[in-house]
Amino acid sequence: MSIRPYRDIQRRKSRRIMVGDVPVGGDSPITVQTMTNTLTSDAGATIRQIEACVEAGADIVRVSCPDAESTGALKEIVRASPVPIVADIHFHYRRAIEAAEAGAACLRINPGNIGSAAKVREVVQAARDHGCSMRIGVNAGSLERHLLEKYGEPCPEAMVESALEHARILEDNDFHDFKISVKASDVFLAVAAYQGLADATDYPLHIGITEAGGLRAGTVKSSIGMGMLLWSGIGDTIRVSLSSDPVDEVKVGFDMLKSLNLRHRGVNVISCPSCARQQFDVIETVQALEERLSHITTPMTLSVIGCVVNGPGEARETDLGLTGGGKGVHQVYVAGVPHHRLRDASVIDHLVEMVEKKAAEIEAEREAGTDAGPDAGADAGPDAETDTPQGAKLAKSVAAAS
Numbered sequence: 556m557s558i559r560p561y562r563d564i565q566r567r568k569s570r571r572i573m574v575g576d577v578p579v580g581g582d583s584p585i586t587v588q589t590m591t592n593t594l595t596s597d598a599g600a601t602i603r604q605i606e607a608c609v610e611a612g613a614d615i616v617r618v619s620c621p622d623a624e625s626t627g628a629l630k631e632i633v634r635a636s637p638v639p640i641v642a643d644i645h646f647h648y649r650r651a652i653e654a655a656e657a658g659a660a661c662l663r664i665n666p667g668n669i670g671s672a673a674k675v676r677e678v679v680q681a682a683r684d685h686g687c688s689m690r691i692g693v694n695a696g697s698l699e700r701h702l703l704e705k706y707g708e709p710c711p712e713a714m715v716e717s718a719l720e721h722a723r724i725l726e727d728n729d730f731h732d733f734k735i736s737v738k739a740s741d742v743f744l745a746v747a748a749y750q751g752l753a754d755a756t757d758y759p760l761h762i763g764i765t766e767a768g769g770l771r772a773g774t775v776k777s778s779i780g781m782g783m784l785l786w787s788g789i790g791d792t793i794r795v796s797l798s799s800d801p802v803d804e805v806k807v808g809f810d811m812l813k814s815l816n817l818r819h820r821g822v823n824v825i826s827c828p829s830c831a832r833q834q835f836d837v838i839e840t841v842q843a844l845e846e847r848l849s850h851i852t853t854p855m856t857l858s859v860i861g862c863v864v865n866g867p868g869e870a871r872e873t874d875l876g877l878t879g880g881g882k883g884v885h886q887v888y889v890a891g892v893p894h895h896r897l898r899d900a901s902v903i904d905h906l907v908e909m910v911e912k913k914a915a916e917i918e919a920e921r922e923a924g925t926d927a928g929p930d931a932g933a934d935a936g937p938d939a940e941t942d943t944p945q946g947a948k949l950a951k952s953v954a955a956a957s
């Protein structure tokens with residue numbers, strides 16, 4: 556138990572599978588996935604989109620393979636992709652075999668939809684031969700007829716039963732390297748289905764609220780449903796489904812995990828909503844900082860607070876902090892303590908510079924296997940006014956260098 560037990564999340568114990576070289580389940584970090592929306596047959600466009608998603612933090616990317624042209628392009632896509640590729644197959648077993656042969660790391664396919672037992676065996680053999688794992692993906696919108704007749708409508712029990720039926724087919728073929736999803740666009744249904752499945756099996760779970768909607772409403776809906784699951788320890792890999800750029804899905808997914816302390820990547824900005832007390836334009840500053848710091852992958856925290864009401868308190872908990880002060884002079888904090896003052900005009904450039912330096916220092920120290928000191932990477936810029944001897948020294952050294 557940590558010193559702040561109210562922040563502890565006990566993850567459900569799941570078995571671990573591999574998606575290419577990325578572990579999913581067990582004690583592995585919860586991975587973030589998305590799906591391309593280019594034509595898979597257009598390998599160039601698909602590769603560009605995959606690269607953009609990976610830059611945003613995607614660990615795994617799925618591409619749909621509705622036809623032979625798509626699986627034909629898959630080899631080139633897999634070769635160029637920096638992360639493992641999941642091939643999304645709906646019914647056609649030949650596409651699944653082609654995808655496995657083309658190097659897909661995982662097949663998203665429901666074995667119950669493949670057809671005869673012989674075809675299932677062929678797909679399982681191809682997966683085994685090529686080191687593919689699988690994902691069983693149950694969707695409330697496409698439940699099997701016999702389950703709809705049994706239960707009357709899509710419900711959590713029907714979704715769990717469907718997932719277990721598909722799982723049994725793979726188990727009967729002595730194949731166990733798979734994860735499962737039970738998605739629904741209805742938050743209540745999806746959450747209850749995942750809870751039921753989490754109790755029924757130890758396979759890793761891919762969680763998501765399907766067809767969640769556009770960027771804003773879909774983010775809210777996904778955060779409620781997936782947040783509820785993640786908070787209760789359920790979920791080994793996630794995909795946020797938005798009618799938006801796949802890059803947005805990755806960013807939202809990562810922010811979700813960051814909010815729950817489940818993953819750390821990049822700058823976690825803590826900022827106030829601003830009000831009449833703000834001493835600089837908080838909204839504009841935060842927007843600019845988020846944009847200019849999106850390339851930073853080193854985990855760190857930055858507070859950007861409009862005035863002294865909450866600024867010092869928030870800064871105490873962050874690596875770097877800015878609190879608005881009077882007459883256009885603001886306070887910069889490093890490792891929770893006041894470090895130097897800063898004039899209005901230079902706020903954004905100055906903070907970007909500080910974050911970049913701090914990130915470089917953290918990375919260098921990580922490689923050397925040591926911790927960053929309290930003032931690591933905290934050089935003040937030429938516009939800084941210092942209020943500690945150490946800050947004065949730093950400010951002088953940077954001013955001299957510039």
Ligand code: SF4
Pocket residue numbers: 827828829830831832833834860861862863864865866
């Ligand atoms: S921290 Fe200050 S500026 Fe920001 S919302 Fe609160 S009172 Fe307003």
